[in-house]
Structures are given as C-alpha cells and as structure tokens.
Amino acid sequence: MGRERGKSFYMKMKNLVGERFKERPSDCVVDSHAFMVRGGYIKQVANGIFSLYTPARRVTQKIEQIIREEMDNVDCQEVLFPVVLPGALWKESGRYDSVDSTLARFNDRNDIPMVLGMTHEEASVQLVRDWASSYQKYPFSIYQIQTKFRDEARPRAGLIRVREFTMKDAYSFHTSQEDLEQYYDRMYRAYERVYARAGLPEVIAVKSDSGMMGGSVSHEYMLLTDIGEDSIVICKECDYRANMEAADCVTRNEAGEAAPLTKVYTPDTKTIEELVGYLKISPRQMAKAVVYQKNADDAVVVAMIRGDLEINETKLRNYVGEPIHPAVLTEDSPVVAGFIGPVGISKDVTVIFDASLKGIENLATGANEANYHYTGMNISRDIGEVTYVDVAKAVEGGICPCCGKESLIVRRGVEVGNIFQLGTKYSKAMNMTYVDAEGKDQFPIMGCYGIGVGRLAASCVEERHDDWGPIWPITIAPWQVQLCCLRADDDVCRGISDQLYADMQAKGIEVMYDDRDIRPGAMFSDADLLGCPIRVIVSPKNLKDDLVEIVTRDKSVQVKVPVAETMNKVREIMDMLYAQIEDRVPEIL
Secondary structure, eight states: OOSSTTOOSEEEGGGOSSOOOSSOOTTOOSHHHHHHHHTTSEEEEETTEEEEOHHHHHHHHHHHHHHHHHHHHTTEEEOOOOSEEEHHHHHHHTHHHHSOTTSOEEEOTTOOEEEEOSOOHHHHHHHHTTTOOBGGGOSEEEEEEEEEEOOOSSOBTTTTBOSEEEEEEEEEEESSHHHHHHHHHHHHHHHHHHHHHTTOTTOEEEEOOOGGGOOSEEEEEEEEOTTOSEEEEEESSSSOEEETTTOOOBOOOOOOOOOOOEEEEOTTOOSHHHHHHHHTOOGGGBEEEEEEEETTTOOEEEEEEETTOOBOHHHHHHHHTSOEEEOOOOTTSSSOTTOOOSTTOOTTSEEEEEGGGTTOOOEEEEEEETTEEEEEEOHHHHTOOOOEEOOBOOOTTOBOTTTOSBOEEEEEEEEEEEEEEEETHHHHHTTOOEEOTTSOEEOOEEEEEEEEHHHHHHHHHHHSBOSSSBOOOTTTOSOSEEEEESOTTSHHHHHHHHHHHHHHHHTTOOEEEEOOSSOHHHHHHHHHHHTOSEEEEEOHHHHTTTEEEEEETTSSOEEEEEGGGHHHHHHHHHHHHHHHHHTTOOOOO
C-alpha cells in the first residue's frame, strides 16, 4: 500500500480488493461494461447502481482532478450542493411537476416533499441569490463534483447509462448575453481540453436540444461509437454537427404538375407503402399525417410531413410547447385512422405543416373518410396560407443546412458532457435579482455545464481497448506502471523486482507490483485487464543477459534494456506518453 497518507501511488496485486476473471459476463452487452466487471473495476448493487473498486476509483479521481484544473482555468469556484433537496426549490422553478418520474421524489418524516438531485440549477440559484444582489458581484461561476440520482427507465451498458452517478456541474451568472456568450466560449474550450487531457480528443461538440434544462443555445459533447444511443448528424463537407433531436432538416422540392383536388377510393391503404402501391406514385408526392396527443388534455395534434420523411418528436414537442405522446385513437377521436389529411379536418385538431411540403403543388393525402384519399392537393389553393415549420428528422445523404451540399451522414454517439445557455429561465422563476448600475432590478443570465465522470471513464474503455482489456491513457490510468515478477520463487528475479518496486516508489511513479506465485499467462491476463500504460517484466530468462523487458499496453513500444537502465527507460516512455496527449490539447482561451 502507499506510504504517503491519502495516496496509493503503489500497490501489490495480492493486496488489491476485487477479482479479475476470464469469462465475459452474459449480461454485459458492451465491451466497456464487460471489461470493467471482469477487471475488478465495478460491482452492481442494483439496476443502474454500482460500487467502484480501487482501479475505477483511481481513474475517476484522475478525471475529477483534470476537471478541477480546467474549471480553475476558467475562474470557476468549487462548491458543494446537497444530494437531497427540498421539493419546494423545484416547485419554485416549476420543474417539480413538469419533470417526469426520472426525478426521485419522497416525503421526509415530517411529510415535507423532498427530491434526490438529478441536476442542481435550483440549488445553485438558492446558494447565491442573496449574495449576488449587486451588479458589482458579476460575473461569477461555481461548480461541484457530486453524486446525483436520475431514475432512468432503462439503465444499460454498465457506467454508460446509470441511475446513480457522479457529475461535474457548473453554473455561471452574468449581467448580459454578450458576457454569457464570451464565457460560454471559454467553457466550450475548457471541455475540449478536459477530453483531450483524458485521452479522448475524438470527442466532438454537436448542436443539441435543451430539453428540460431550458435555454436557446446548447451543445453536447459526443464520443462517436456504435454502442451510443444518440444519433449524430454530421456534414462530410463542413463543420456542421448536431444531435438528431436538434438537427435541421433541409429539403428541395419539385412543384410537380398541378391537378384538381380529387377524392379517390383507396380501400385497405392505411400505410404509406400500401398507398404507394395503389396510386403508383412516390412517397415524396404524399402528405403523410402523424398523430399525437397533448399530455395535459389528450387534444389531438396532426403533423403533416412529406411521405418519405419521419417526424422528429423533440422538434414537434418544442413547437407545440408542451409534452405530447403518440395518439391512441378510438371511435370517438376527431380523425379517421389511416385516412387523415388537412383538407376538411376537424376544427378540434391542431394541424402542423412540416417545411418539407412547401412548394409542392400536387400531393396525395388522406380525405378524412375511411377508404378515401385525395390526389392533386395544393396546400395554398385547397387550405390557404399556412405556417411551415421544421419538425422532420434529418436523413443520411440529406442537405447540410450550412454548406447546402447533400453530404449529411448519421452516426451513433455517447454523450459525455453538455453545456447550455439557460438565459433567465431559473433566475426569473426563482426571483433572483440584482440591482444594475442605474439602480434597476434585473434578472441574471445563466449558463450551465455538465460532465459525467463515470460515463467518461467507461467511454474511454469503449474507445481504448483490445480483445484483452482496456488500454488506459496515461493521464487517467489506475497506475502508470505494472511491474510483473514472473518467478517470485527465484531469489534473483524476486530481488531485482523488489528493488525496481522500491526505486519506483522513491521516484513517485504509480506502480502496481505483481509478485504473486502464478503462471505468467494468468499474470499477463490480469495486467491486460488493469490496462496500465507501461509494463515492466522481470524474468529469469532475460536476467541471464542482465535485461528487463518493457512493453507499452498498446504494444507500440517493446524493448529490452539493461537492469540498470530500467528506471531511465520507464521515465522516458512515460514522458513520451504524456507528450502524445499534451500535443492534442488545445490552448486555453
């Protein structure tokens, strides 16, 4: 164990709590989950809730330290909010009732409503609203690294999607939008530095939907990987990147040859595919109706969209301005399932027109009568002036809203962080004001910025592994060096290994020393699962020539050096690995 209080720079494998095992657990779908279970990093306590063994805790502590340093660089002060918060705070902001069951609510012994914090905007406002009563206190920014609980409906993939998690969340307060935007840019760069320093420079920022957080501008930081749940829209020709929920859908339409509005008998054609076959036309010539209901009163909302496209429910919800759900239609519903169209539709229905229909003068659509459709529909002629809005999903090969080329691709990604320009959503709701230079009360403008620590660690494993285990970047590896004594029963081999262990301790090198009396294959298997960047192998065979073998976990370096030069070579390789990471870290703004 470590000799310095509070620091375990070095340790012996035989003392390490937790087991490593060969077989992949049957319930581990993704590689990061499997390796973190097999390698003795995590143990499930309940669905979506994990304990961390020492290796995982060392990794997350290093990630937290990187985050702290980068928050310090942007003048962000560390604080700590409670995990348990009074429901009254969330009622002030309006989120106590608006957030779904992912917010864990309970009553304490005095029957007072409480919540488990899943995010801390309310707590941040409560902390500073009395102190920050004058414009002279602004701008400022605070952050915490704290446990949070979000009662996810479908936890999955180990630490990728959990219910209890550790998160860094920061909150900034400003007296102008311009000041917020300048600070937002600094935090944007700080996040790029965090991911690069953690060995994941591949993480990209994408335009995102603000969701329950509110605000008009937000970005998510995504690691592109096939195991991701999010769909990311990327332009191959320019810098456009957006989460599918926020990606613009741009279409070019052909007007077509105008025709009279004609009601056509179309039996058994409730789907686009059936209607395509019956009318012998393209889906691009159809106005498809997708039906939803408002959560509050089940009022029907019909979204009309070009037949070859799909509705983006997030965009639609944002436009409607309240929660919605796919409609459950009955005989009493004001629309006829399978034959819905905008001409002659009930006045009790809200009809929304997607921009993909604009300019088309000849469309097929439902006639609001069983077994009948219209052909030749012209929206401007047959309905009148309507408002077109973008509520469609972007598509592979679609038109980029920035460069205008048909160059969009869709990839999967894991969100490892997010930043939001919140505006005055929370300061207004919670009556946080300051007196400006003219003596007038104003609401401060806020930003918020989050990084999931455990998810970032798991994402690193997902991106940096081979068939045998993680390949940790040296900046967040549980230990920098794994020292393997292949023959603990050999006095010479054991003596050299012990001396190297002592030398590394003296030099402050983080080393895991394996001096167990086990087969080399089993020792190397455990070393692969721990994923330390540098492995020093001491064996009787090499010692006959006074050599020690040094191998990096990614196999980029494999050398044998004289025993006396071991420490210098280890330090040289460490410096090289750190430099490789630092070379990809952008400058501080």
